[in-house]
Amino acid sequence: MAKIVIAGKANCPYYAKCELLADKLQDSLPSFKLHKIVIAPDKWNSWIESTCSQMKFDWSLSKKGPIVWRELVDRGGKGLLIGGTNEFQEYARGYYDLKSHILSDLSRKIAEENLNTKTQDDLDEASRLAAIQPLEICISNATSGLAYGIICALCSSRIFGKEEIAIRLLGGDDQEDQLNGIGMEMQDLASTNLRRYSIFLNDRAKAFKDAKIIILTDNLVKGDEEEELDYNKRIMDYYTELGGYLNENSHADAKVLVSGNVPINLATRTLILNCPNLNKDRIVGVARVKENRAKFYLAEKLGVNTAHIADVVTWGNLNGTCYIDTTKAKVFRHDGAIWGPNDFFRSVPELVHDDKWLETDYQTLCSDRNRLVNDKLGRQGDLSVSAALVDLLCDWWRGSADGRIYSVAVWNKDSAYNLPDDLVITLPLIFDPKGLWSIVKDFNMDELKRTKILDICKELREEFDPTPKPRTPEILEEKSEEIEEAKEDKEEKDEEVEVTKEEKKEDETEENQAIVEEEEPKQEVEEELEKENKRPTTSEKPSLSKIEEETNGEEPLDPTR
Numbered sequence: 001m002a003k004i005v006i007a008g009k010a011n012c013p014y015y016a017k018c019e020l021l022a023d024k025l026q027d028s029l030p031s032f033k034l035h036k037i038v039i040a041p042d043k044w045n046s047w048i049e050s051t052c053s054q055m056k057f058d059w060s061l062s063k064k065g066p067i068v069w070r071e072l073v074d075r076g077g078k079g080l081l082i083g084g085t086n087e088f089q090e091y092a093r094g095y096y097d098l099k100s101h102i103l104s105d106l107s108r109k110i111a112e113e114n115l116n117t118k119t120q121d122d123l124d125e126a127s128r129l130a131a132i133q134p135l136e137i138c139i140s141n142a143t144s145g146l147a148y149g150i151i152c153a154l155c156s157s158r159i160f161g162k163e164e165i166a167i168r169l170l171g172g173d174d175q176e177d178q179l180n181g182i183g184m185e186m187q188d189l190a191s192t193n194l195r196r197y198s199i200f201l202n203d204r205a206k207a208f209k210d211a212k213i214i215i216l217t218d219n220l221v222k223g224d225e226e227e228e229l230d231y232n233k234r235i236m237d238y239y240t241e242l243g244g245y246l247n248e249n250s251h252a253d254a255k256v257l258v259s260g261n262v263p264i265n266l267a268t269r270t271l272i273l274n275c276p277n278l279n280k281d282r283i284v285g286v287a288r289v290k291e292n293r294a295k296f297y298l299a300e301k302l303g304v305n306t307a308h309i310a311d312v313v314t315w316g317n318l319n320g321t322c323y324i325d326t327t328k329a330k331v332f333r334h335d336g337a338i339w340g341p342n343d344f345f346r347s348v349p350e351l352v353h354d355d356k357w358l359e360t361d362y363q364t365l366c367s368d369r370n371r372l373v374n375d376k377l378g379r380q381g382d383l384s385v386s387a388a389l390v391d392l393l394c395d396w397w398r399g400s401a402d403g404r405i406y407s408v409a410v411w412n413k414d415s416a417y418n419l420p421d422d423l424v425i426t427l428p429l430i431f432d433p434k435g436l437w438s439i440v441k442d443f444n445m446d447e448l449k450r451t452k453i454l455d456i457c458k459e460l461r462e463e464f465d466p467t468p469k470p471r472t473p474e475i476l477e478e479k480s481e482e483i484e485e486a487k488e489d490k491e492e493k494d495e496e497v498e499v500t501k502e503e504k505k506e507d508e509t510e511e512n513q514a515i516v517e518e519e520e521p522k523q524e525v526e527e528e529l530e531k532e533n534k535r536p537t538t539s540e541k542p543s544l545s546k547i548e549e550e551t552n553g554e555e556p557l558d559p560t561r
Contacts, residue, residue, distance in 0.1 A: 005079070006088075007037035007051070008066030009044045010118035013107035014085040015066040020110070021092055021100045029096070035071075038118050057081045134164040134195040136251075138211040140204075142169035143178045146217040146260060149386030151182070155191035159394045164195040170207040171199070204245040212251045215389070216242070216267075217260040219380075232266060232463050239267045243274025254278060255396065258409075259286040259389050261380050263319040265409050266463045269424040272411055281437065284396075285409025287426045288388035290314045293369040294324045297362060298331070302351055308332040309348070313428040313443070314407040316456035320463075322426065323452045324366050326358055327444055328405065343402075399434030406430070408437065417445055419453065423460050 006022055008015025019036060026034045039047050048067065052059045059067060059081065068088040070080045082091050092098045137154060139147045154165060167186065169179045179199045186197050200207035208214060220238060222231045246256065256278070258268045264285040272283050295309040302309075310332070313325040329348035338346065352358060373381045395406060408429045415421040416439045428440040445453075 003033040003035055003071045004068065004082075005035045005037065005071055006066055006068050007039065007048075009041050010038050011041055011111050011115040012065060013104065013111040014064065016107045016110035016114060017100060017102050018066050018068060018085055018088050020102050021089065021098070025092060025096060025098060028098075038114060040118060040122065041115075055079045055081075132164070132195070134166040135160060135213065136166050136168065136211045137213045137215070138168040138170060138207050139215045139217065140170045140207075141217045141219060141260065142171050142182060143175050144217050144219055144260070145380075145382035146386050146389070147215070148182065149382055150215065150217075150390050151186060152189065153386075153390040155186065155189050155194045157193060159390070159397055160193060163193065165193050166195050167197045168207050168211065169197065169199050170204065171201060173202050176201055204242070205249050208245050208249040210249070210251050212254050213393070214246065214250060214254055214256045215393075216256065216258050218267075219261045221261055232263065235263055235266055236270050236464060239270035240274050243271045246271065247275040247277045250275075250278065252277065254282060255393075256283040257286055257389060257393060258284065259385060263463060265317050265319065265424045265426070265460055268409050269411070269464065272424065280411040280413065283411075284392075284437075285318065285424060285426075286385075286389050286392055287314055287318050287407045287409050288392045289385050290318055290322060290366075290370075290426075291407045292384065292388055294366045296369075297365050298326070298329065298348055298352070302331055302334060302348070304331055304334055308334075310345070311405040312348075312407075313405060314426050315449075315453050316426055317460050317463075318409060318426060320459050321456050322367065323449065323456065324363055325428075325443065325449070326352075328428075395431045396437065397434065400431040403430055403432065405440055410437070410439075413439075416441055417443070417450075417453075420457050420461070423457055425457065425460065 004022060004025075006015070006018050008018070015038075022034050022036075025032050048059070051057075051067075055069070057067070057069070057079070063084055065085045066088075067084060068082040068091075070082055072078050072080070082088055089100050092100070139151070141147060151167065153159065154167065169182060171179045176199070179201075183197050183199060186194060218238070220235060222228075226234075246254075250256075256271065256275075258264055258271065264287070268283060268285040272278075272280050275283065291312055291314050292306065294312050294314060296306050298312065299306040299309050308331060310330045311328045313328070314322050315325055316322040326348050330345040331348050331351060332342070332345045334346050334351065336346070336351070349355070349358065370381070373384075392406070392408065395401075395404075400406070405428050407426050409424050409426045410429065412419055412421050412423055412425050412427065416427060419425060428443060429437045430440055431437050
């Protein structure tokens with residue numbers, strides 16, 4: 001079965017003439033199928049050029065009027081070009097013995113009506129599309145392994161339910177092919193949530209424009225020979241510039257999540273200070289991976305699944321010193337003497353029953369976990385980080401389950417726990433109501449814990465405010481002590497070098513002595529052989545008188561001995 005396709009400009013009278021002729025054929029012939037394509041006048045030239053190129057039609061763009069072709073089987077089948085208005089009329093006359101008797105005046109009236117109808121249809125379609133407003137999500141450094149790991153979860157219904165999303169992939173100028181490849185994979189997900197995706201090459205202003213969720217996964221690694229102060233300054237410069245783009249272009253209610261291989265507390269604080277148009281509560285640092293790693297060691301010790309540990313809190317600096325607080329930690333489904341329903345829990349400190357381990361070895365294990373993972377992988381671990389980021393976004397968007405407590409790097413508003421209010425610190429939060437968060441303020445803060453957390457705050461401040469200390473007597477004394485310690489260290493190293501040299505010299509002497517002792521027997525053997533060669537034979541025995549002369553009259557030895 002074939003189908004006739006007629007395409008033309010909405011205001012073209014020749015298209016109207018072909019349209020009426022084709023309608024008459026369709027009404028008269030049961031197997032005659034017709035498809036019409038009406039194009040706005042201002043889009044006709046580009047449309048006809050791309051269509052002819054795609055269908056491989058030999059069609060002159062200078063021709064006026066519509067284009068008609070025949071498709072096999074159904075829409076999308078192979079096309080066979082018929083021609084323009086005259087060719088279609090000849091086609092109808094030759095195959096179906098049907099002539100067109102439409103007057104020019106009627107054709108012009110129909111063309112005018114077609115134009116008005118097309119204009120109204122376009123307005124209705126634009127209105128319909130405007131009503132569909134997918135959630136705009138922007139991902140920076142979109143070619144990173146971390147970004148790659150979160151895209152599938154974003155396209156599922158786990159976080160946003162049935163709400164449609166539009167993902168913007170932001171990358172560098174040299175990453176276009178990679179971004180296109182990621183976009184193709186997103187299409188292959190066949191997700192009902194993904195409305196569209198778009199690619200931005202180093203264009204942060206457009207990428208952030210009216211975005212409601214912005215996920216920063218930047219990778220700024222410290223150089224091998226780079227000083228800590230220089231590295232922190234580079235981080236602050238980068239996020240200061242990034243904050244300017246966010247402040248000017250992002251949606252007023254945008255949620256910004258800071259992750260990646262960067263000092264997260266420092267990066268989050270820098271962004272907040274450079275985004276006055278955004279609420280400080282809307283910019284957070286992802287700390288969930290640190291919390292999950294702390295849960296793992298507790299689960300391992302108690303013999304449960306890591307998912308059955310809850311309310312473990314990480315205080316402090318995610319890329320520096322952290323204090324893991326287990327005072328409110330819970331464990332579910334513990335196989336012990338007391339058993340209950342699924343929502344029954346026991347206290348983690350009570351079951352661990354080893355406060356010393358929780359304050360010493362446990363803290364060390366948690367702080368070393370990231371280094372151990374990276375050493376095994378030979379790179380930054382992305383799997384657990386991407387999962388932690390998705391979990392945080394899900395809780396922030398949908399609310400905490402059963403009032404669970406989570407750790408998030410946030411601006412310490414209201415000076416919670418009497419900690420500095422100008423820092424981004426990892427604090428215990430609950431996400432309630434959904435879309436918002438609040439600090440949990442009923443944690444017990446004893447003197448030891450407060451001292452540790454205040455030391456961490458001092459460490460955080462030194463990251464962004466590395467001002468030299470005043471030259472007070474105390475500072476000078478500390479400096480002199482440092483110099484003395486450095487001298488002592490140098491002297492110790494010099495002594496070690498001298499000892500090493502002496503030991504090496506002694507080893508060489510012993511080795512030479514061993515060689516001499518080894519050569520002495522060889523030399524003795526050679527001397528004996530030489531003597532044997534020089535000893536006279538029986539035919540050459542010396543005379544008795546000669547022997548007496550040589551022995552001065554003494555009794556000579558028997559020469560035959």
